[in-house]
Amino acid sequence: xxxxxxxxxxxxxxxxxxxxxxxxxxxxxxxxxxxxxxxxxxxxxxxxxxxxxxxxxxxxxxxxxxxxxxxxxxxxxxxxxxxxxxxxxxxxxxxxxxxxxxxxxxxxxxxxxxxxxxxxxxxxxxxxxxxxxxxxxxxxxxxxxxxxxxxxxxxxxxxxxxxxxxxxxxxxxxxxxxxxxxxxxxxxxxxxxxxxxxxxxxxxxxxxxxxxxxxxxxxxxxxxxxxxxxxxxxxxxxxxxxxxxxxxxxxxxxxxxxxxxxxxxxxxxxxxxxxxxxxxxxxxxxxxxxxxxxxxxxxxxxxxxxxxxxxxxxxxxxxxxxxxxxxxxxxxxxxxxxxxxxxxxxxxxxxxxxxxxxxxxxxxxxxxxxxxxxxxxxxxxxxxxxxxxxxxxxxxxxxxxxxxxxxxxxxxxxxxxxxxxxxxxxxx
Amino acid sequence: xxxxxxxxxxxxxxxxxxxxxxxxxxxxxxxxxxxxxxxxxxxxxxxxxxxxxxxxxxxxxxxxxxxxxxxxxxxxxxxxxxxxxxxxxxxxxxxxxxxxxxxxxxxxxxxxxxxxxxxxxxxxxxxxxxxxxxxxxxxxxxxxxxxxxxxxxxxxxxxxxxxxxxxxxxxxxxxxxxxxxxxxxxxxxxxxxxxxxxxxxxxxxxxxxxxxxxxxxxxxxxxxxxxxxxxxxxxxxxxxxxxxxxxxxxxxxxxxxxxxxxxxxxxxxxxxxxxxxxxxxxxxxxxxxxxxxxxxxxxxxxxxxxxxxxxxxxxxxxxxxxxxxxxxxxxxxxxxxxxxxxxxxxxxxxxx
Numbered sequence: 100x101x102x103x104x105x106x107x108x109x110x111x112x113x114x115x116x117x118x119x120x121x122x123x124x125x126x127x128x129x130x131x132x133x134x135x136x137x138x139x140x141x142x143x144x145x146x147x148x149x150x151x152x153x154x155x156x157x158x159x160x161x162x163x164x165x166x167x168x169x170x171x172x173x174x175x176x177x178x179x180x181x182x183x184x185x186x187x188x189x190x191x192x193x194x195x196x197x198x199x200x201x202x203x204x205x206x207x208x209x210x211x212x213x214x215x216x217x218x219x220x221x222x223x224x225x226x227x228x229x230x231x232x233x234x235x236x237x238x239x240x241x242x243x244x245x246x247x248x249x250x251x252x253x254x255x256x257x258x259x260x261x262x263x264x265x266x267x268x269x270x271x272x273x274x275x276x277x278x279x280x281x282x283x284x285x286x287x288x289x290x291x292x293x294x295x296x297x298x299x300x301x302x303x304x305x306x307x308x309x310x311x312x313x314x315x316x317x318x319x320x321x322x323x324x325x326x327x328x329x330x331x332x333x334x335x336x337x338x339x340x341x342x343x344x345x346x347x348x349x350x351x352x353x354x355x356x357x358x359x360x361x362x363x364x365x366x367x368x369x370x371x372x373x374x375x376x377x378x379x380x381x382x383x384x385x386x387x388x389x390x391x392x393x394x395x396x397x398x399x400x401x402x403x404x405x406x407x408x409x410x411x412x413x414x415x416x417x418x419x420x421x422x423x424x425x426x427x428x429x430x431x432x433x434x435x436x437x438x439x440x441x442x443x444x445x446x447x448x449x450x451x452x453x454x455x456x457x458x459x460x461x462x463x464x465x466x467x468x469x470x471x472x473x474x475x476x477x478x479x480x481x482x483x484x485x486x487x488x489x490x491x492x493x494x495x496x497x498x499x500x501x502x503x504x505x506x507x508x509x510x511x512x513x514x515x516x517x518x519x520x521x522x523x524x525x526x527x
Numbered sequence: 528x529x530x531x532x533x534x535x536x537x538x539x540x541x542x543x544x545x546x547x548x549x550x551x552x553x554x555x556x557x558x559x560x561x562x563x564x565x566x567x568x569x570x571x572x573x574x575x576x577x578x579x580x581x582x583x584x585x586x587x588x589x590x591x592x593x594x595x596x597x598x599x600x601x602x603x604x605x606x607x608x609x610x611x612x613x614x615x616x617x618x619x620x621x622x623x624x625x626x627x628x629x630x631x632x633x634x635x636x637x638x639x640x641x642x643x644x645x646x647x648x649x650x651x652x653x654x655x656x657x658x659x660x661x662x663x664x665x666x667x668x669x670x671x672x673x674x675x676x677x678x679x680x681x682x683x684x685x686x687x688x689x690x691x692x693x694x695x696x697x698x699x700x701x702x703x704x705x706x707x708x709x710x711x712x713x714x715x716x717x718x719x720x721x722x723x724x725x726x727x728x729x730x731x732x733x734x735x736x737x738x739x740x741x742x743x744x745x746x747x748x749x750x751x752x753x754x755x756x757x758x759x760x761x762x763x764x765x766x767x768x769x770x771x772x773x774x775x776x777x778x779x780x781x782x783x784x785x786x787x788x789x790x791x792x793x794x795x796x797x798x799x800x801x802x803x804x805x806x807x808x809x810x811x812x813x814x815x816x817x818x819x820x821x822x823x824x825x826x827x828x829x830x831x832x833x834x835x836x837x838x839x840x841x842x843x844x845x846x847x848x849x850x851x852x853x854x855x856x857x858x859x860x861x862x863x864x865x866x867x868x869x870x871x872x873x874x875x876x877x878x879x
Contacts, residue, residue, distance in 0.1 A: 144691065335847075335849055
């Protein structure tokens, strides 16, 4: 019998917000202006950019209305990668949900694991030991770098700089090697689990990470040497896809898309989790809110992530990585031989999982794309009653149609690249 | 058989042999340029490139050709059937035709006395073996005319496909090629003024003491930039900007129809590099005085290959310009510079 939490209160009726004169309606078509142009009988060229298109980063479909090469309206059409993860969560035990989270934002899976694990831990009221937290930070920051590298490579490739793609892949591969070493999997690691980690890291982990961070800043210099001061790159990005802070906040943007517009909001600073407050790092912000600023912010973030990793590796504490709560995490193998209780715990966790107390909680992490939040409702059972994911890509994408209005077709590609969406994160 | 008939027959036979040779050489060059491009890009991008088919991937072009020829040809509904087929053929023809006036060595005099001076092209009494198919007095003009013809193939291809992305690509392309044609022509006029002839062999002969690239460095840079645009190479590959327009004007082409466009692009590369070699780099002249001069064709090919490598290097390094910036660059930078260069050269030539 599934237990459902009682529904309290009568709910708030959805009110029709009256349309005010002079205030543009923000609807998927861009603005009312677009409809006026259709009504006036002006002929526009409608083209489908995607879902099969080389640079819409997956299966995003953009319906563009063009006047010559100028974009009059852009309507993103999403749902081509809808996977029903949120619904699937309801039929999996909490620990089984971890592999599902891997596949949402598939460029930085550990951060998704982390977001989900932290939310469940909040429900459970547990905190994991410092070593586990530090390793979580290292893994999350490594995957942030990996994700930003994919972004940089594809963004540059969209603008014609094909070679950047392979350069970025070179460094990303080293990160994936590290991931493989610690979890056996290169991408969908499921390394961060509820109550801790898959396992403690092997001895080679620290030297591997150290070698990477020692090398990486010079590689970023290399990327910047190819792009930042390249006049063609600047022409293609400066002053393009502008978004001011108010607009970015209005659309609920987060991550580098928001920070590019000058809002220094970073969940790692605003609401530190997993001992991010132990580390000294900066939150780079842009000034103009254009494609170039978002580029600079992300490139800078890679350097900052590198600094965080350095600090975390240097101060990596000893001790266990998993919580000692035997109701959540499997007991060590040796303990099972000696303790009946451990055997029971092992059996219970393996067969049923654990049961957080009834309630709801929201917690967010700073993913490579922005604020990744999980809202979990527990009815006291071993599965989430409801899970709502706040995917940063979804909100960031919603600002796209405003950003590209009046730009050229070629710039749509640049702007789409600059908001760094992952369709798995948009559709979920 | 009268002497006149004999000479006509000889001319025809020689022309046919030369034509077949040019086609053969250009086709091979095309095939191996694709391989070279992939190998060079692979080296730049930390990859290996094709290395499975044959030793070092040398048979890769063959495999590619077989693939293109055996591919199913799918074509969009509602296309203009005639123009749709004409466009790729025109592209390939225009690309190859332009090569017919390019001399890859100086005229060799068979059975007669060579004209005055070792570099003269005249051959009284004997048979002058020209190393170009058509020894035109207006060779350069011919090249400019033929390369402009290439625009039609792109535009017709985009138009006849009855599809939106190709149409956008074709529109961009025609605007781009027409604007860059101007800059390129002005850049080429410098050497013409210096040499005092439109005949390409004469232009080369005039460079025997000093290559025109040293007298016309600006002209060379302008030409090379314009040539990148003319051949639709990065950073000017707007007509087929794959990230924006999928594949531009040839989006709707498959199989060997696409192959012909592809071929045209690479043969055009060879052509523009050959023109640059002839006009600026002294054609078949040995790069250093101590090197043997009778290896003319080798020096010529060497220079062309160097320029081709430069084009590849540029392609795999730079991002793509935006369409409107490209037009601005063409009209507001290249063209005025070309004009200024031309004026300076005219003054220089007039004073001499």
